[in-house]
Amino acid sequence: MKEIKAYIRSNRTDSVVDALATVPHLPGIAMVALKEVGHPARSDELATVDMVKLELDVGDDQVGVVIETLLQSARTGDGHPGDGKIYISEVPTAVDIATGESL
Secondary structure, eight states, X not given: OEEEEEEEEGGGHHHHXXXXXXXXXXXXXXXXXXXXXXXXXXXXXXEEEEEEEEEEEEOGGGHHHHHHHHHHHHSOTTOOTTSEEXXXXXXXXXXXXXXXXXX
């Protein structure tokens, strides 16, 4: 199992979620609105950007399609600085709280 964290521009949230909804058997998506602070291109001053963090836990066989879906739906045009990042982590163990079952 893998955990995918995607930091995307907040104005792309609807199109990204709609695109992810087309992926078969995709579990739920956790979304957190946040402000990212960083250096915009060609500037030494800090700026804030409205972003959304998406978290998905998917099977190893779904990683490729989820990443491609995120890239296609989150990218603005040909891609611009600040479009976001995707991080993929291994999830060695997960436990269902309701049943105590290991997933």
